[in-house]
Amino acid sequence: MSVHLLEARDVAMHFGGVKALDGVDFRLKKGELRCLLGPNGAGKSTFFRCLTGTHKPTRGHILFKGTDIAGKERHDIARAGIGVKTQVPSLFDGLTTHENLWLALRTVRNAVAREEKIADVMERVGISPLRDNVLGRMAHGQRQLVELAMVVASDPDLVLLDEPAAGMTDGEVERLASIIRDLNRTHTVVVVEHDMHFIRMIADQVTVFHQGRILAEGHVESILANQTVRDVYLGKKHGA
Amino acid sequence: MTLSTFCRASGTHVALAAVAMLAAIVIFPKVAPLYTLINVTLYMSMGVFALSLALLWGYGGILCFGQSAFFGLGAYAYAIAAINFGDTTLASAFAIGIPALFAAGLGYFLFYGRLSDVYLGVITLTVTLILFKLINSTGGDAWRIGEARLGGFNGIPNTPLLTMPFTGIPLSPANLFTLACIALFATYALCKRLITTRFGRAVIAVRENEVRAELLGYNARRLKLAIFVISAGIAGLAGLLFANSVFVSPTMFSLSMAAQVLIWVVVGGLGTLFGPVAACFALQIAAAALGKLGLIDPNIVLGLVLVVFVVFVPGGIQPALAALLARILTPPRGSPGHMREEAAR
Known part of the structure; x- marks a missing residue:
């Protein structure tokens, strides 16, 4: 059995001719707090929706606690132990x-x-x-x-948070960061976010998405110092 | 209205309904003429019918345009089973079971096919109209199930009356009135209880936000199917009572029957149970009075009532009365009572 709580293998999601995800390999250990970041259209939210069961991946496997959950129903995924906070509060x-x-x-x-x-x-x-x-x-x-x-x-095994700080005041963001760090003491957490300030407040490890693939992965400071990542974020053509 | 409001209100409302039911059973058959007794029995059966949609639409959030399909199926299932078996007790079970079974099949395709609300409304209405056309075309000897002739647009005039279990003695109009009272109360109490259970709350959760309910692990499709089946069973029970008050005919599947129940729920108050029953009684009494006068088609008045309620009282009778009552009971601003309340806060 895999040592990872969550493991995505070659996950692809195509909408007609558009490749929103194109062969994503992603691993997450129990107890981690990982931020997924990337510019708009990078594929992070699509990947998030594949994890929650909202999208059925075109290709690939998503192993959660060793079981493939790719394409399963939302309620089955929730019952397997994945808790979700959506981008726009769904209440x-x-x-x-x-x-x-x-x-x-x-x-x-x-x-x-x-x-x-x-x-x-x-x-x-x-x-x-x-x-x-x-x-x-x-x-x-x-x-x-x-x-x-x-x-x-x-009380899920894995908490998925999609842009939890969106639309919050500075005070609320600080409180939220504290809550997420506290939550990470007992839970594995994945946060989709593109607010660098907020990411620095909560995360050690980050995964950067770009054009439906994982561009870089590692410690937040080293990733943010990475020239390729900076180019992607600042809009400079990647690879130029 | 929120979950906790349901919980708090549940016991009191059911107790009041029980008192009203007992009073009606004891007093009404003694004072009312036979014609009125039969009419009120008919209204009771319609009250049960109103509850079936009040539960499904008000709490399940499922707008079924063809609730009359289950109402008619219940009546026909009862009549056919009673004629063939010669026993009305088993036939009564058929009256509830057959619509529920039919709803299970139909609902499976509707909910597991992930059809949107609009399509659900259209399909349920279409199913009702298909049944209406089908039953209307069953005139002649060839159309029979066992001993029971379906009778086309004439229906089944020889629908056997309910009998006392084991004795075979047909129920008198007073007995039928008592039975209708008990059925209406029992359905009301069942619905009230149902919405406070874990299942009922999960159904309300799906009504409020299906995606969130699923993200919390609730199987939304199964819950919707379950409430659809329960509601169909209740509509079947209403059909059984109606069949014993009048007789079984294709009009039970008609568009006007399908529309009437929607109007009762809208006028009574969506998300309430007492309101639709009250609206059902009030509008039927009004329609009967207007019909007697013969000045105007009652259906036109019914349509106007619907428009007036949608525009001016969108919440319906029950929430409007509750708000009015709350205003009356709240002490006026500046009065000693109001100041005492403010101080208590």
């Missing part, structure tokens, strides 16, 4: 924070244990005052935190 807008978290605790049958867990997660993410607020009437940053709390509450 139960007509329900309160408490009810959203109640639903996130799908596997907890005991009512007392469930309430304790909800209170614990709300405290951990700092959303206790929002307990009875309806999600549809909450600010974007608060919604981001509630969605993160839902992922934390479901």
